[in-house]
Amino acid sequence: MRLFEILLVLSCFALLVDLLFIKRSAKKTGLGLGIGSSVILVVQLFVEGYRWQLLLVYIMTVLFILIVLFRHSKKMVNLKIGKLLKYSLSSLIIILIVVSTSLSIVLPVFDLPKPEGPEKVGTQTFHFTDQNRDEVLTEDKGDKRELMVQIWYPTENRNNNKREALFPKDKEMFKKYIQTYSNSLNLPDFVFDYWKYSRTNSYENVEILPSTSPYPLVLLSHGMGTSKVLHASQAENLASHGFIVVTIDHTYSTFATIFPNGSVTGYKTKNTTLDDRKRVGNIWTQDVEFVINQFEKLNSGAIESQFKGKIDLNNVGVMGHSFGGATAFNATYLDHRIKAGINMDGSLFEVENRDVINKPFMFIRSGSFKDWLVDFKNDKNSDNEIIKQLSDELHIFKNVINQGGSAIYVEGTQHFNFTDLQFYSELIKLTGITGDINGKRGSSIVNQYVLGFFNKQLKGTGGNLIQGPNDMYPEVKFISPGDL
Known part of the structure; x- marks a missing residue:
């Protein structure tokens, strides 16, 4: 309160x-x-x-x-x-x-936990349209793929701007936004009205912190049916440590995406079969590739912005949660510009021809992974498509670990402990989608391992945390090839 x-x-x-x-x-x-x-x-x-x-x-x-x-x-x-x-x-x-x-x-008015890095964080939102790609998730054949992306970056905040609201400040946009959520959950609109008071730790449209060298770039994808808004604290934390972070709303696969003209899109994605997953995964992977293209233009000055010359395109990382984590793996494998990636608790949608990955990668799984692995081993001789998919996925795990990558799980967590949803309400725990771990503790652990990984792979510093067990984080268990 x-x-x-x-x-x-x-x-x-x-x-x-x-x-x-x-x-x-x-x-x-x-x-x-x-x-x-x-x-x-x-x-x-x-x-x-x-x-x-x-x-x-x-x-x-x-x-x-x-x-x-x-x-x-x-x-x-x-x-x-x-x-x-x-x-x-x-x-x-x-x-x-x-x-x-x-x-x-x-049901508190919550603020996001403060970033652990030394720098203040700025944020800016861009609307990109891929004129070379038709939108296949709508019925209008003339639609092109449009994306809303939010950039998080180090700043001095010289003008002492106020912290940014987590949700849209415009009353009409905010109303449309919460209506999309409330309609999806069959709840009245007023239930989410208090979200307008929640604050991030970022400052909107402020100048980027001057630096003698450009900042590494990390792209972040949300899970299926959620939104980039659920990963604001992760983006802020990385930005406070000297990264430029881009959160992507994968249009028509979110609860709600708001565009500058005031239109709000909801969830329209079919994702029930393995073929559906591969088709949508290909769309999301192309989203990531397209956003990197746009940042190449921002960095060169082809698109006018304050980010010209500020982005280190030789050190690009990608991460994501759930389906976004699977997208991070797929994009890392396919796009030569991506140097390293992280999958947070996402089952892969594409496992064929993906077993030999020659880039640093990290899998972070929830605490239920150990039990899931036991159940899988009991059923692995079953003759069905899903079991084969999971078997191929574990084979990829082994290859990643054998080639110097990492795979861990965090005890006490569940699937949505890798998002900001754990800060919204303690009632979330009753649904089972978050675990028993304290939300801020779980968030801090994930942030530390994500930071350690990208510091090592994109900055060439640190990395001790991802080498093995650490007494400061007993909840974290490393997965070895023998476990699989």
Whole structure:
């Protein structure tokens, strides 16, 4: 809970105590509580902003303020009610306040954890259209593939800009955005309205930090049906350590993608069979290749921007979560410009002719990997297409490890611990899509290993963390070829 929300709840309880236990003759106490609570209420609403989780607290606070302030009036009728009714009503009121407060705790206004690097982080959004590629996920044959990408980079933030909102600031765009989410989950729009208060640690459209050498480039792909917004903290952390990071929204494979004209696209991707996965994976891989093309133009000045000459295109990395992780592997294998890659808990969609990869690669899996591996070994003799696919994938794992790459899993994590969803609410854990590990701890571990890998492969520094077990991170278990 935010500061004035806490103060508001405390003042609400203080008003209730005054009504129940303080005599009407204690005029100064009542007036002081009434005026103080009024100030707290006004400040909370205008500084922090209203949110529906505290609706019952707002109602009770206003009611209590009116009663406390007017109970000393000579015109106020001195009502006599029985103790049973008095304490029954009080108990009901306390329950309502506790419920409202609990909702505000389990559905908090969250801010992303602060990056661990020494630099401040700037961000900028670009809209790219691939005129050479038709959009195959829509019915209009004239559509071209359009992408929204967000860049994260080191900055000094000389003008002391305010931190950027995590979600769109424009009211109409934000409304369309949360409508897409709410429609997908069959929930009313207002449930997500409080997201507008969440903040990143980045500053929009600020100047890039001057450097004697260009910054390595890392591209980041989200999972199927999610969004680049779920990877903002990972992008910020890498940028704070001296990387330029690009998060890509793979259009029509997200919950929602917002374009500059105000249009919002939702999820339209068919992804039920292995053939579907390969077809969509090819689209996403081409997205990554196209975005690298655009950054070559930004770096050369062919596209006007502040990034001219600032990008080290000899040191390009790619990473992703889930389907985005599989895309990272595929793009790393196919695109000679990509030097290294990371797959965060993604099953590969293409395993044919992918077993000999001669580039540094890292697989980071969730804590369920160990149990999954046991189940697979019990079924590996089954004669079906999926088992063969998984067998080929594990063969790729072995080759990656044997050729100097890494494969680890993080105990206590589940699939969505590799996204920012773990910060949204503790209720997420009840669904099983995140594990028992503390969200900030899980995020920090993944960030440290991602940073260690890219520092070594793209900057030529460090890398000790990815060589083997470390006492600072006992949750991390290294996978050897013998385990597979």
